[in-house]
Amino acid sequence: MTFNRKERGRPSHTPQKKGPLRVIPLGGCEEFGINIMCYQMNGNFIVVDAGAVFPEPETLGVSSIIPHVKKSFKDLGRLKAYIITHGHEDHIGALPFVYKAAPAPIYATPWTCELLKKKFAKYGIPTKDINEVQCEQKVLCHPFSVEYVHMNHSIPDASSVFIKTASGNAFHTGDFKIDRHPDNPFKINAKQINQISQAGVDVLLTDSTNAYKEGFTPSEYDIRKPLEKMIGSAEGRVFIATFSSNFW
Numbered sequence: 001m002t003f004n005r006k007e008r009g010r011p012s013h014t015p016q017k018k019g020p021l022r023v024i025p026l027g028g029c030e031e032f033g034i035n036i037m038c039y040q041m042n043g044n045f046i047v048v049d050a051g052a053v054f055p056e057p058e059t060l061g062v063s064s065i066i067p068h069v070k071k072s073f074k075d076l077g078r079l080k081a082y083i084i085t086h087g088h089e090d091h092i093g094a095l096p097f098v099y100k101a102a103p104a105p106i107y108a109t110p111w112t113c114e115l116l117k118k119k120f121a122k123y124g125i126p127t128k129d130i131n132e133v134q135c136e137q138k139v140l141c142h143p144f145s146v147e148y149v150h151m152n153h154s155i156p157d158a159s160s161v162f163i164k165t166a167s168g169n170a171f172h173t174g175d176f177k178i179d180r181h182p183d184n185p186f187k188i189n190a191k192q193i194n195q196i197s198q199a200g201v202d203v204l205l206t207d208s209t210n211a212y213k214e215g216f217t218p219s220e221y222d223i224r225k226p227l228e229k230m231i232g233s234a235e236g237r238v239f240i241a242t243f244s245s246n247f248w
Contacts, residue, residue: 106131175208
């Protein structure tokens with residue numbers, strides 16, 4: 001996907017010469033896992049997420065599947081940064097291997113940073129390039145400005161990113177859920193999203209499980225009372241299994 005505001009009839013107040021903003025998925029489109037999206041402009045690019053996917057049963061002995069990026073990254077130009085939306089494996093699972101092939105600063109929210117540090121340490125990779133970012137904070141990696149936005153998801157510190165360039169703006173949601181009663185103490189930052197909409201969004205890159213189904217997904221908080229009832233009435237031990245990342 002390529003777009004340029006001037007070509008689309010929108011005025012530009014930036015005097016410098018600019019090329020189009022290109023949005024290039026290397027994985028994750030119409031498939032589960034291997035989420036990795038590149039935003040490229042004027043020979044520079046950033047990478048949003050670098051995920052893996054769990055293998056199918058027939059690929060016995062394979063622990064995870066990751067995207068192959070060496071040639072693609074070389075063709076895209078200078079890598080400025082890795083921008084990470086949240087800490088699920090399908091968004092960070094490939095990052096140690098991708099980073100080793102193409103080092104660059106990594107930006108992520110606190111919970112995600114801790115997961116990344118443990119993952120890097122497991123493979124003996126230095127963590128000096130992992131930088132902690134708070135939501136509502138901006139990361140400047142010319143010609144990109146990236147603003148983090150808090151979202152609700154089944155893992156702490158999930159976020160969207162608003163990517164601003166001279167040629168256009170992109171809103172990349174990451175995984176999210178519109179939860180009116182989230183288990184964690186923070187709701188989606190609707191005020192910040194409204195401010196972003198006022199600034200102007202040229203392209204929306206969005207991903208949400210069950211997005212094609214009508215209606216709303218129940219809040220995760222809704223499972224509390226049924227669980228309390230079942231556990232309270234149980235005559236013996238109760239075993240509950242969940243993803244460890246679903247901290248709330």
